[in-house]
Amino acid sequence: xxxxxxxxxxxxxxxxxxxxxxxxxxxxxxxxxxxxxxxxxxxxxxxxxxxxxxxxxxxxxxxxxxxxxxxxxxxxxxxxxxxxxxxxxxxxxxxxxxxxxxxxxxxxxxxxxxxxxxxxxxxxxxxxxxxxxxxxxxxxxxxxxxxxxxxxxxxxxxxxxxxxxxxxxxxxxxxxxxxxxxxxxxxxxxxxxxxxxxxxxxxxxxxxxxxxxxxxxxxxxxxxxxxxxxxxxxxxxxxxxxxxxxxxxxxxxxxxxxxxxxxxxxxxxxxxxxxxxxxxxxxxxxxxxxxxxxxxxxxxxxxxxxxxxxxxxxxxxxxxxxxxxxxxxxxxxxx
Amino acid sequence: xxxxxxxxxxxxxxxxxxxxxxxxxxxxxxxxxxxxxxxxxxxxxxxxxxxxxxxxxxxxxxxxxxxxxxxxxxxxxxxxxxxxxxxxxxxxxxxxxxxxxxxxxxxxxxxxxxxxxxxxxxxxxxxxxxxxxxxxxxxxxxxxxxxxxxxxxxxxxxxxxxxxxxxxxxxxxxxxxxxxxxxxxxxxxxxxxxxxxxxxxxxxxxxxxxxxxxxxxxxxxxxxxxxxxxxxxxxxxxxxxxxxxxxxxxxxxxxxxxxxxxxxxxxxxxxxxxxxxxxxxxxxxxxxxxxxxxxxxxxxxxxxxxxxxxxxxxxxxxxxxxxxxxxxxxxxxxx
DNA sequence: ATGAAAGCGCTAACAC
DNA sequence: GTGTTAGCGCTTTCAT
Numbered sequence: 001x002x003x004x005x006x007x008x009x010x011x012x013x014x015x016x017x018x019x020x021x022x023x024x025x026x027x028x029x030x031x032x033x034x035x036x037x038x039x040x041x042x043x044x045x046x047x048x049x050x051x052x053x054x055x056x057x058x059x060x061x062x063x064x065x066x067x068x069x070x071x072x073x074x075x076x077x078x079x080x081x082x083x084x085x086x087x088x089x090x091x092x093x094x095x096x097x098x099x100x101x102x103x104x105x106x107x108x109x110x111x112x113x114x115x116x117x118x119x120x121x122x123x124x125x126x127x128x129x130x131x132x133x134x135x136x137x138x139x140x141x142x143x144x145x146x147x148x149x150x151x152x153x154x155x156x157x158x159x160x161x162x163x164x165x166x167x168x169x170x171x172x173x174x175x176x177x178x179x180x181x182x183x184x185x186x187x188x189x190x191x192x193x194x195x196x197x198x199x200x201x202x203x204x205x206x207x208x209x210x211x212x213x214x215x216x217x218x219x220x221x222x223x224x225x226x227x228x229x230x231x232x233x234x235x236x237x238x239x240x241x242x243x244x245x246x247x248x249x250x251x252x253x254x255x256x257x258x259x260x261x262x263x264x265x266x267x268x269x270x271x272x273x274x275x276x277x278x279x280x281x282x283x284x285x286x287x288x289x290x291x292x293x294x295x296x297x298x299x300x301x302x303x304x305x306x307x308x309x310x311x312x313x314x315x316x317x318x319x320x321x322x323x324x325x326x327x328x329x330x331x332x333x334x335x
Numbered sequence: 336x337x338x339x340x341x342x343x344x345x346x347x348x349x350x351x352x353x354x355x356x357x358x359x360x361x362x363x364x365x366x367x368x369x370x371x372x373x374x375x376x377x378x379x380x381x382x383x384x385x386x387x388x389x390x391x392x393x394x395x396x397x398x399x400x401x402x403x404x405x406x407x408x409x410x411x412x413x414x415x416x417x418x419x420x421x422x423x424x425x426x427x428x429x430x431x432x433x434x435x436x437x438x439x440x441x442x443x444x445x446x447x448x449x450x451x452x453x454x455x456x457x458x459x460x461x462x463x464x465x466x467x468x469x470x471x472x473x474x475x476x477x478x479x480x481x482x483x484x485x486x487x488x489x490x491x492x493x494x495x496x497x498x499x500x501x502x503x504x505x506x507x508x509x510x511x512x513x514x515x516x517x518x519x520x521x522x523x524x525x526x527x528x529x530x531x532x533x534x535x536x537x538x539x540x541x542x543x544x545x546x547x548x549x550x551x552x553x554x555x556x557x558x559x560x561x562x563x564x565x566x567x568x569x570x571x572x573x574x575x576x577x578x579x580x581x582x583x584x585x586x587x588x589x590x591x592x593x594x595x596x597x598x599x600x601x602x603x604x605x606x607x608x609x610x611x612x613x614x615x616x617x618x619x620x621x622x623x624x625x626x627x628x629x630x631x632x633x634x635x636x637x638x639x640x641x642x643x644x645x646x647x648x649x650x651x652x653x654x655x656x657x658x659x660x661x662x663x664x665x666x667x668x669x670x
Numbered sequence: 671a672t673g674a675a676a677g678c679g680c681t682a683a684c685a686c
Numbered sequence: 687g688t689g690t691t692a693g694c695g696c697t698t699t700c701a702t
Contacts, residue, residue, distance in 0.1 A: 046447030053385025112381025386679035
């Protein structure tokens with residue numbers, strides 16, 4: 001293993017000079033810099049992470065807590081994780097992957113041990129038990145998702161309320177009066193996941209403003225569950241012509257069932273999905289949808305964190321504006 | 336920040352005693368152990384990761400390199416990543432998330448800096464450029480996936496050759512003679528991904544042995560691509576009655592298209608999928624499938640790594656035997 | 671623009 | 687069974 005001292009000796013300078021060449025924290029003459037860089041290359045030197053962390057009390061690591069569950073939005077989580085990792089690298093940080101399993105203890109462990117300089121939490125619940133710890137520590141953090149009380153926290157999320165509103169609006173403008181919402185699995189609502197409730201809020205209030213009738217039904221994924229849900233919906237509201245789907249694993253079953261029942265999309269019923277673009281494009285009908293900006297959220301979270309670590313950056317709530325892409329699953333209501 | 340020295344003082348013992356209580360590397364009398372543990376709790380002590388890494392030259396971190404691409408098996412990757420993270424925790428390790436982006440440099444950086452004690456590589460290509468580096472270093476590593484030359488390496492993977500054979504066997508036993516294989520996107524084959532080629536090998540050799548005719552077609556995901564591919568297949572081999580699908584995003588489109596063409600599953604055609612169980616169960620027809628044991632692979636990789644780090648554990652190639660679950664998408668060939 | 675040297679908090683000989 | 691102490695490799699004052 002090559003040490004900084006060896007590099008210093010090889011280059012004929014002192015250890016501190018090598019250190020400063022590396023950090024750029026003080027000016028170095030061009031000649032010595034080049035000599036040092038040359039030695040570094042020749043010897044294949046890599047600074048020791050532990051020593052660096054100990055001396056500087058900076059690990060250059062960002063912790064990312066992902067949910068343990070894989071019942072929901074897996075591709076989105078993955079995309080966020082990848083965006084976090086690649087963005088972090090461009091700022092000189094690595095990413096430590098934590099699962100929700102340890103719960104609040106993970107937060108204590110990471111902040112207490114100096115393993116990471118900052119953390120990003122995904123899958124935040126409305127009243128998340130990790131939040132008090134985050135408020136108590138001076139370690140910067142960013143939530144992806146929105147808890148009930150955001151005071152003293154930085155959050156990044158899609159504006160799900162606006163997303164709900166946008167979906168209803170699109171359908172209402174097309175003349176749809178009876179709109180059904182296919183939601184996430186009941187468990188998601190039971191654990192009060194913020195995005196699901198906020199979407200519902202947006203859907204409901206906008207529907208009321210526009211005089212549309214809304215029927216919301218949570219739905220487990222899959223074909224069978226969707227069949228039951230759909231039957232109930234048409235039972236209660238036979239005149240339903242608009243659908244909003246916020247459940248990836250219900251999308252294709254819904255389309256298949258509608259087809260099977262002889263209801264043409266978009267001639268007889270319109271469908272708007274809230275899902276990643278990939279899902280919307282690959283579905284058997286190209287879906288009008290609001291996409292989930294996974295990459296943007298991940299990138300944003302890291303950049304905010306880096307700003308905080310550099311002493312810039314305030315606490316704030318960033319809500320990303322939803323964008324609805326019209327594809328071929330929505331059209332004017334049959335009259 | 337609470338240090339080990341402070342704990343020692345508070346407990347009225349020396350620093351080394353505290354250290355040994357923590358590591359269990361020498362016997363401590365019950366009374367001192369309790370006093371120390373008490374102090375640790377009272378003061379809320381957490382060992383400093385950097386200091387520990389420096390002094391012990393062990394970071395207690397395992398690096399996990401995941402592919403940057405998200406065109407394939409995203410839920411599987413996620414499941415592996417989660418299994419790796421949780422298993423690692425049970426052994427006292429944390430997981431550093433690296434994307435393939437940096438390529439071989441990431442390997443150099445991590446081994447060189449002592450950031451991680453070991454690494455797990457996913458998405459290994461047949462002739463992966465990271466392999467020489469792994470062979471050169473004495474840092475333990477495990478590949479999830481199988482390169483062409485496994486000498487000096489430890490690998491864990493589903494036995495895809497046996498998987499292919501098993502699928503053909505199942506269909507052949509049911510009397511199917513003309514079998515079509517819907518594969519991954521062409522790009523996957525072009526980059527010589529090991530699992531895709533090995534599956535194909537298994538399919539082909541077993542088909543030959545059993546006297547079945549095989550038609551292999553790569554396929555981009557999605558409905559439109561699948562429609563084109565399917566048309567071609569029935570064009571070339573009108574008598575096709577068996578399908579093997581190894582492409583998650585082709586599964587549902589295939590089923591929808593078959594339905595649309597009036598080909599009943601499993602009465603007219605049988606379908607066997609190679610995919611996660613979740614996909615097989617949630618599809619519009621419950622699919623006979625060979626599942627991808629993501630959890631098992633992740634767990635296995637970590638446990639092998641931990642064994643190596645503890646001085647146990649040999650290099651070896653672990654091929655997990657495929658299991659085919661019969662569901663309702665396969666049946667006797669129409670005669 | 672460069673050097674010397676004092677730690678950072680912990681581990682692991684080495685003593686007893 | 688416990689204490690003493692010398693580093694681990696780096697950063698960062700304080701000098702010059």
